[in-house]
Amino acid sequence: MSGTSGSLLDADAVIGCPHGGRVTAAGSPSGGVRIAGAAVATAAHSYVVTGCPHTVDGVPSPCVSVRWTAGSTGITVDGAPVLLDTSAAQCLTAAFVPQGPPVMQTAQRKVTVR
Incomplete structure (x- = not known):
C-alpha cells in the first residue's frame, strides 16, 4: 500500500457545505475506535446538511446530504473505511445534484499508511 495520509474525521470535526450550511452525522457515529472521546x-x-442557503435562479436548492468516497487507506473501523479530511466527498441536493465538496476544519490527528 502506498502513502495515504490525512487527518482523521471524528464526531467533533467541524464540517460545512460550500455555501455555509452545517454538516453533521445523522445519529451518533458509534464504534469501538475513539479519539479524545x-x-x-x-x-x-x-x-x-442543515442551514444551507444556496439558491439557483432565486429557487432554494440547499445541500441536504454528503456522499463520501472513502479511499482505500486500508484502515477500517467495524469493517468500514475511515474518513480522512483528504477523502473525496460531494454535498448533494435532495435530488442528488452535486454542489461541491464539503469544507473541513479538523484537529490535526495525522494518519499515515505505508
Missing part, C-alpha cells in the same frame, strides 16, 4: 467517522455513517 469522539467516535472516528467511517464511510458507513450518514451525514446531513
